[in-house]
Amino acid sequence: MEKPQLCLVVLVVLAACWPAVSPLPNGAPLSSCGSMAPKHLGATPQTGPPPYSIMIKNYTDKVEVTVMGTSYTGILLEARYPNQTDAIGSWAQPPTNTKKIACFNKMDSAITHSNTHMKTNVTYTWISPCSKNDTIIFLATVAKSKAVYWVKLASDPVRVTCSGSAINLHGFAALVVLIISAVAVL
Ligand SMILES: *[C@@H]1O[C@H](CO)[C@@H](O)[C@H](O)[C@H]1NC(C)=O
Ligand SMILES: *[C@@H]1O[C@H](CO)[C@@H](O)[C@H](O)[C@H]1NC(C)=O
Numbered sequence: 813m814e815k816p817q818l819c820l821v822v823l824v825v826l827a828a829c830w831p832a833v834s835p836l837p838n839g840a841p842l843s844s845c846g847s848m849a850p851k852h853l854g855a856t857p858q859t860g861p862p863p864y865s866i867m868i869k870n871y872t873d874k875v876e877v878t879v880m881g882t883s884y885t886g887i888l889l890e891a892r893y894p895n896q897t898d899a900i901g902s903w904a905q906p907p908t909n910t911k912k913i914a915c916f917n918k919m920d921s922a923i924t925h926s927n928t929h930m931k932t933n934v935t936y937t938w939i940s941p942c943s944k945n946d947t948i949i950f951l952a953t954v955a956k957s958k959a960v961y962w963v964k965l966a967s968d969p970v971r972v973t974c975s976g977s978a979i980n981l982h983g984f985a986a987l988v989v990l991i992i993s994a995v996a997v998l
């Protein structure tokens with residue numbers, strides 16, 4: 813009986829130490845989507861000037877978002893309407909060492925890290941829902957390490973204009989498929 817008990821003690825100690833040793837190596841949990849605050853025990857957000865800035869390049873329905881500055885290990889990235897609490901739109905194929913998560917039960921609505929490798933000047937691509945032309949901002953919580961992180965860094969507001977509607981794009985794609993089919997038949 814001694815060994816199982818010892819194992820249990822070791823497991824409990826490991827579990828207690830885990831967050832301190834290797835915090836959230838697989839990315840921010842869904843419970844962080846709203847506050848964007850990491851659940852790092854015993855650490856408080858930095859208040860000084862961040863070594864990161866969120867640069868944006870706008871296109872019609874896509875925005876390229878680059879977290880510029882020194883390297884970081886952890887990130888949580890969302891697009892929102894100013895002063896709103898929900899993430900909007902979706903993220904395209906996540907760059908290496910990052911992944912998409914379903915914040916607010918919306919698929920691919922946020923990006924987070926998938927490991928604690930260093931990331932530098934990584935660019936993420938956001939796709940507008942194109943339901944309306946509106947101003948949005950990008951918010952990022954960026955962690956340099958477990959103890960050193962900045963919460964909800966904001967980009968400049970960007971006005972997304974969706975030129976063609978999604979329906980037109982689908983119509984175009986359908987047309988291309990039709991033409992290809994027609995050629996195949998001939
Ligand atoms: C968002 O809130 C800030 C301060 O709370 C305010 O100054 C700003 O005008 C608001 N922006 C929008 C778009 O409502
Ligand atoms: C990231 O971008 C900044 C600003 O342009 C640049 O000074 C820095 O060298 C870049 N870092 C890397 C690793 O490319």
Ligand SMILES: *[C@@H]1O[C@H](CO)[C@@H](O)[C@H](O)[C@H]1NC(C)=O
Pocket residue numbers: 942943944945973974975976
């Ligand atoms: C967005 O703006 C563009 C250009 O002004 C316009 O053609 C388009 O219809 C608008 N889309 C919506 C959903 O309002």
Ligand SMILES: *[C@@H]1O[C@H](CO)[C@@H](O)[C@H](O)[C@H]1NC(C)=O
Pocket residue numbers: 868869870871969970971
């Ligand atoms: C969006 O892109 C247009 C054209 O590339 C540019 O003139 C405009 O300044 C950009 N707006 C923002 C907020 O970056």
